[in-house]
Amino acid sequence: MDRRQEILTLIKTLGISINHLAGQLGLKTHTLNYLLHDSSALDDELYAQIKEALDNYQYELRLFDNDEKDTLDLFDEDEQHQFMGERIRLFARRKFGTLKKLADAMEISPQQLQQYISGKREPGSRILMKFLKLGCDLNWLLGGRESNESYRIQKLEARIKELTKGLEETSEKINKLLGNQNR
Missing domain, CATH: 1.20.5 (Single alpha-helices involved in coiled-coils or other helix-helix interfaces)
Known part of the structure; x- marks a missing residue:
């Protein structure tokens, strides 16, 4: 996954609007859209700024952004697993630093964790309880809303x-x- 794909996946996973992100970066929405979709280069500085804005977004209290429709199709299981996998990666990075450390904390093998991330296996109630005990919001993990x-x-x-x-x-x-x- 290249930087552009990583950014676009995080935007979709976090449910952040392009308008909001553009405002955080001090850019116009159409400029950010061009940079993310059509521009040939995503330089290091812009990449770092976007990543910082996305990392900070998780800590903002969003009381009134339920006006947007939820774009997660609950019946498209491949897409749901992909997003859950991205959220597992994000949780691991934020709370434990690495996927290996998350797997150790959950007392499962890194290979088993990777199967949940890739969507090859669905986490059952035992695994979900482990996520919960480690401080993961299951509403966010399963549906993308914190x-x-x-x-x-x-x-x-x-x-x-x-x-x-x-x-x-x-x-x-x-x-x-x-x-x-x-x-």
Whole structure:
């Protein structure tokens, strides 16, 4: 999957409108459409900006964007599995960093997880419960729509990561200072 396909898949998976994304990037909608569909090159800077906007989108509280029709056809199983696979990848990247770490946390093999991602297997209730226990919003995983509780959890998890990083940095500085005083 090239960068352009990755971006288009994420846009569809997250259910973000091109208008909203264009506004976040400071572009006109038709310009962004051209860059994503017709332009011959997607440069590193624009790619990074789009990825950042898409990553930030997950944390925005979207109360009134139910005006758009849900484009996920529940009877098109291939498309549903593809999107679920993308959401599993996204969950793994956000929460665990890698698919291997997610598989380890779920106590399944990476090959089994890959089968769920590729749509070769459907996750049963046991696997769905494992996702739930790891903090995955099943409404989002199965249907692409996040609940407000999921939004709050993601915000809290992001804040915990931020505070943990700050605590680690502070601890390192204290250890350095104490090490310098003992000399």
